[in-house]
Amino acid sequence: MTARVRVPATSANLGAGFDCVGIAVDRWLVAAVTLGGTGISIRRRGTLNAVRVRADQDLFTRGFRAACAAGGASPAGGGATIEASSDIPVGCGLGSSAAAIVAGALLADAALELGLSRSQILEISTAIEGHPDNVAPAICGGAVLSVQTPAGLVASSLRVSPAIELLIAVPPFPNSTKAARAALPQMLPHSDAVVAAGRAAALVQGLATGDGALLGAALDDVLHVPFRRARVPGYDAVVAAAQSAGAFGATLSGAGSAILAIAPRERSAAVGAAMIAAWRAAGVEAELIRSARPVPGASAHRGPSISHPVPSESP
Amino acid sequence: MTARVRVPATSANLGAGFDCVGIAVDRWLVAAVTLGGTGISIRRRGTLNAVRVRADQDLFTRGFRAACAAGGASPAGGGATIEASSDIPVGCGLGSSAAAIVAGALLADAALELGLSRSQILEISTAIEGHPDNVAPAICGGAVLSVQTPAGLVASSLRVSPAIELLIAVPPFPNSTKAARAALPQMLPHSDAVVAAGRAAALVQGLATGDGALLGAALDDVLHVPFRRARVPGYDAVVAAAQSAGAFGATLSGAGSAILAIAPRERSAAVGAAMIAAWRAAGVEAELIRSARPVPGASAHRGPSISHPVPSESP
Numbered sequence: 001m002t003a004r005v006r007v008p009a010t011s012a013n014l015g016a017g018f019d020c021v022g023i024a025v026d027r028w029l030v031a032a033v034t035l036g037g038t039g040i041s042i043r044r045r046g047t048l049n050a051v052r053v054r055a056d057q058d059l060f061t062r063g064f065r066a067a068c069a070a071g072g073a074s075p076a077g078g079g080a081t082i083e084a085s086s087d088i089p090v091g092c093g094l095g096s097s098a099a100a101i102v103a104g105a106l107l108a109d110a111a112l113e114l115g116l117s118r119s120q121i122l123e124i125s126t127a128i129e130g131h132p133d134n135v136a137p138a139i140c141g142g143a144v145l146s147v148q149t150p151a152g153l154v155a156s157s158l159r160v161s162p163a164i165e166l167l168i169a170v171p172p173f174p175n176s177t178k179a180a181r182a183a184l185p186q187m188l189p190h191s192d193a194v195v196a197a198g199r200a201a202a203l204v205q206g207l208a209t210g211d212g213a214l215l216g217a218a219l220d221d222v223l224h225v226p227f228r229r230a231r232v233p234g235y236d237a238v239v240a241a242a243q244s245a246g247a248f249g250a251t252l253s254g255a256g257s258a259i260l261a262i263a264p265r266e267r268s269a270a271v272g273a274a275m276i277a278a279w280r281a282a283g284v285e286a287e288l289i290r291s292a293r294p295v296p297g298a299s300a301h302r303g304p305s306i307s308h309p310v311p312s313e314s315p
Numbered sequence: 316m317t318a319r320v321r322v323p324a325t326s327a328n329l330g331a332g333f334d335c336v337g338i339a340v341d342r343w344l345v346a347a348v349t350l351g352g353t354g355i356s357i358r359r360r361g362t363l364n365a366v367r368v369r370a371d372q373d374l375f376t377r378g379f380r381a382a383c384a385a386g387g388a389s390p391a392g393g394g395a396t397i398e399a400s401s402d403i404p405v406g407c408g409l410g411s412s413a414a415a416i417v418a419g420a421l422l423a424d425a426a427l428e429l430g431l432s433r434s435q436i437l438e439i440s441t442a443i444e445g446h447p448d449n450v451a452p453a454i455c456g457g458a459v460l461s462v463q464t465p466a467g468l469v470a471s472s473l474r475v476s477p478a479i480e481l482l483i484a485v486p487p488f489p490n491s492t493k494a495a496r497a498a499l500p501q502m503l504p505h506s507d508a509v510v511a512a513g514r515a516a517a518l519v520q521g522l523a524t525g526d527g528a529l530l531g532a533a534l535d536d537v538l539h540v541p542f543r544r545a546r547v548p549g550y551d552a553v554v555a556a557a558q559s560a561g562a563f564g565a566t567l568s569g570a571g572s573a574i575l576a577i578a579p580r581e582r583s584a585a586v587g588a589a590m591i592a593a594w595r596a597a598g599v600e601a602e603l604i605r606s607a608r609p610v611p612g613a614s615a616h617r618g619p620s621i622s623h624p625v626p627s628e629s630p
Contacts, residue, residue, distance in 0.1 A: 016512060017512070017516060018509055018512055018513075019509055019513065020512065020513035020516055021516065145513075145516050145517065145520050145529075147513050147514065147516070147517045147528075147529060147532050148513075148532070149517075149528040149529070149531055149532040150531060150532075151527075151528040151531070154517075154526065154528045154529055154532075156520050156524065156526055156529060159523075184505055185505055186504065186505055187502045187503065187504060187505060188502065188503055188504075188505045188508045189501065189502060189503075190499055190500055190501060190502060190503050190538075192508070193503045193508035193511055193512075193538060194333055194334055194538060196508055196511070196512045197331060197332070197333055197335065197508075197511045197512050197514075197538060198332075198333075198334065198335035198460075198462050198463075198515065199462065199512075200512035200513065200515045200516040201332060201335055201336060201460050201462070201515040201516060201518060201519045202460065202462045202464075202469075203516060204516045204519040204520050205460050205473065205519050208523070209471065211469065211471055212466075213462075213464040213465075213466040213467075213469045214460075214462060214464070214469055214471060216464055216465065216466070217462050217463070217464040217465075217469075223505075223508060223509060223512060
């Protein structure tokens with residue numbers, strides 16, 4: 001009994017969409033599971049080489065076991081071997097944790113034929129991750145708004161104008177999401193909360209219409225970035241460089257360390273180059289990820305294990 | 316030199332879109348101006364009978380004079396007579412002030428051929444009103460998101476699903492917007508601001524898609540309604556009645572006193588009846604306004620004065 005899965009990277013927040021908006025990014029985690037043996041073992045390749053976690057505490061394992069529990073399966077008796085490879089930078093605000101959780105849950109669902117719905121996978125994975133903004137686009141693809149409602153967690157796919165492009169500059173150092181969360185204040189002026197709400201609305205409308213002024217306002221977040229940006233050396237210079245080169249704006253990808261810009265398509269090459277150059281001027285060799293086209297969500301298949309899972313080529 | 320204008324009522328906030336989202340409502344202020352004489356005189360009919368303001372301090376006059384100033388005209392030498400009639404309830408959260416300001420500005424623009432753009436009318440009127448959320452839909456029609464950006468005030472028309480309908484129950488007592496603003500706290504927990512931002516995003520997405528769960532979350536505001544609802548007797552009962560009858564949710568229209576519900580089209584008649592019945596049970600005879608179809612924005616024309624401006628029929 002084997003299965004394989006492919007889950008994209010994701011960038012959360014997009015400025016004012018704090019904890020509720022995320023978008024799939026064209027980097028991939030691929031993994032395969034083979035049931036059998038005892039306990040769960042994990043073989044990691046690519047960026048996952050950097051992960052130093054015992055297999056029974058790994059996010060793959062937690063996603064896998066939570067799906068088993070939700071599906072009424074008991075994998076405790078039988079073990080599983082997970083082979084995983086990824087080109088998603090780890091700890092840089094590109095949803096590597098969400099990808100691993102979703103991969104684990106989908107591998108269990110496919111290999112054990114649990115028949116879980118996407119909505120169940122979303123709930124399971126969000127419970128482990130703590131918030132849905134990376135998990136939802138990792139599952140659904142594209143840009144997604146996730147909101148808790150009395151009817152449960154709603155993940156709604158957002159329209160994204162084909163006239164815009166995302167550019168993500170990834171430095172070689174990670175940021176701690178936990179520390180970034182601890183930097184947030186307990187209280188906020190009511191007037192800032194009003195501005196934040198208007199800009200969150202502007203993000204949804206700006207993505208749909210490609211309106212540069214709305215996107216510029218949306219990327220100029222007041223809820224979290226002001227308290228986190230000092231943790232990412234070079235942040236101000238990279239954001240300023242992106243704007244000077246024609247981006248509507250730029251902000252932290254998730255809690256950082258990566259920086260995301262949104263630009264009109266015709267300026268995107270210049271914006272990406274400017275971001276990399278600005279970081280280089282600060283002594284940082286960053287890597288550029290461009291996401292010009294909508295990136296699909298996770299897919300999983302039951303079937304023979306692939307012996308050497310490797311990230312697929314960009315579409 | 317004469318001109319006439321027609322401006323719709325508006326409902327602002329729609330729950331989580333505090334100070335940034337508004338929608339045109341099918342009630343109208345119509346007015347005409349005749350230039351000549353000295354000073355500005357105003358004749359009021361309909362709901363405007365209740366207005367007790369000296370003509371030189373009236374919102375029509377302020378809009379008129381601000382447009383003259385922006386357009387480089389000096390009406391100080393010549394006077395103007397404004398005849399105005401309205402069926403927009405006054406002081407109930409339906410944009411009667413915004414309608415008067417916009418009417419005054421558009422009358423000046425048309426009668427004096429100032430050639431102001433819609434964007435200039437928006438800026439002028441917002442400066443007088445203090446916030447754009449009623450002014451923008453009064454000018455543009457439909458639902459509008461208004462956001463301050465470095466490039467100026469952006470008013471962006473929102474998609475509204477044809478599957479939803481607005482129902483507004485208007486009690487016979489007004490609410491003071493000034494007092495309602497004073498009820499807001501200085502500081503807010505950061506976690507509430509995060510919820511508020513997610514729900515503002517949910518409002519834009521819910522209006523566009525008609526997703527009932529998103530609209531329900533969006534109408535359950537945490538930024539202003541919790542601090543204002545006690546000022547509107549019967550609020551909780553009317554909101555509960557709307558929800559029981561099938562509305563996605565209900566909230567204050569603007570700062571109240573009117574209550575707005577959003578419902579699936581097939582439940583709208585029942586929701587409207589339930590809101591009126593709930594208010595009647597509390598001893599209040601409220602009036603129902605339904606806005607099923609998109610309501611157009613203001614229109615102004617240069618030409619002969621109409622001797623008895625009356626609200627036009629619903630489309």
